Amino acid sequence: MSDPVPVGTMPDGSPILEVRLEGEGLAVAVLSLGAALRRLDFQGRPMVLGRDDAHDYVAKTPHFGAIVGRFANRIAGGRFTLDGTAYELPRNEGGRTHLHGGTRGFSRRNWTFAEVGARAVTLTYRAADGEEGYPGALTATCTYAITGPGTLRTTLTATTDAATLVNLTNHSYFNLLLPPDGGPAPTIDDHVIEIPAESYLPVDDAQIPTGAVAPVAGTRFDLRAPTRIGTQDFDHAFVLGRETVSEPRPVARVTAAGSDVALTVLATAPAVQFYDGTQLPKANLGFAARTALCLEPEAYPDAPNHPDFPSAVLRPGETYRQIIAYRFAKETAR
Structure with a gap:
């Protein structure tokens, strides 16, 4: 554990702070900016893309490790x-769609470290009524906790003073083959993924769900058995159910040829977005396409515009709660 340490400044001059946690084979660095996982190492090896310069997280990175909402x-x-x-x-994606909470959303706001412990840290952020166009003042919390061997558990909560939308997730970019010395990241083409979803949400040319909930059987979206990712261009929500469950269950498993590490993602959310990093070059940070993948447990995309989708509305007196756990383990190298 470390006390919060300044590692940069926001445009308004406020400090960007970092806290480090270690234990159970993990080394974790958390920024106040976006409540972002700047670093997530397992047994001395990096598992996520990150930036050495904290200022890159203000505008440049595509939500690396951040809480989006x-x-x-x-x-x-x-x-x-x-x-x-x-x-x-705000239509901050090509002037057509609203993506990840808007121009700044939660991922480019400076959160507050509320609690710092030996193996856990809690951050808070209060979004004003009308921020990014959303109704209601919202108070969000994010707790990262090392809870067991190779396991980092993220608990996200929120309360509001007026009816609003809430859908929070972590946006880490994973690659099980990242070089320890910080050299160029290889692609995730030879990673193998398994998602136990029987359905997915087809999308239009703006990546907006059509409203259908389609079976994965007989399609390239059938990832119920371990499947090499390759170059198929994934950026789709996989349906795990219609309800948020009380305790996280496995929603994805990732391995890689040449790696002896397996990642299991567990979550309580009704869907998980699988994105293969095809658009990473657009960030102009030197990362090639598909050099990392995202697994974002969340509500159904565009839920407020599809009455048949599970609701993403939070009302006064209710508490939004979502849990995501990343579990790393050694296995025989593939």
């Missing part, structure tokens, strides 16, 4: 209606 993923046209009132949000 108020609504993760996309909302069609940046519009939704709640309790009869229409709301307009």
Whole structure:
């Protein structure tokens, strides 16, 4: 454990702080900026993409390791209606869609370290009513805790003073073959993924769900058995159910040819977005396409515009809660 240490400054001059946690084979670095996992090492080897310069997290990185919200993923046209009132949000993705909470969202805001312990840290962020166009003042918390061998558990909660949308997730970019010396990242093409989902959400050319919940059987989206990722271009939500469950269950497993590490992602959310990093070069940070993958447990994308999708509405007196756990383990090298 370390006390919060300044590692940079926000545009308004406020300090960007970092806390480090270690134990059970993990070394973790958490930034106040975006409550981001800047570093996640297992047995001395990096498992996620990160940047040495904390200032890159202010504007440049594509949400590396950050908590994204108020609504993760996309909302069609940046519009939704709640309790009869229409709301307009920033269309920060190609002028067409609202992505990951808007221009700054939660991932480019400076959170506050509320508690720092030997193996756990809690951060908070209060979003004002009307921030990024969303109704209601929202208080969000993020707790990262090392809870067992190779296991980092993330607990996300939120409360509001008015009806609003909430859909939070962590946006880490994983690669089980990252070189320890910080050299060029190889692609994740030879990684093998397994997602126990019987359905997925087809999307249109703006990556917005069509409204259908389609079976994976007989399609390239059938990842129920271990499947080499290759170059198939994944950026889709896989359906795990219709309800948020009380305790995290396995939602994805990743291995890689040439690695003796397996990653299991566990979560309580009803869906998980699998993104293969195809657009990474657009960040202009020197990363090639598909040099990392994201597994983002979350609500269904564009949920407020699809009445048949599970609701992502949070009301006063309710508490939003989502748990994500990353579990790393050694196994025989593939």
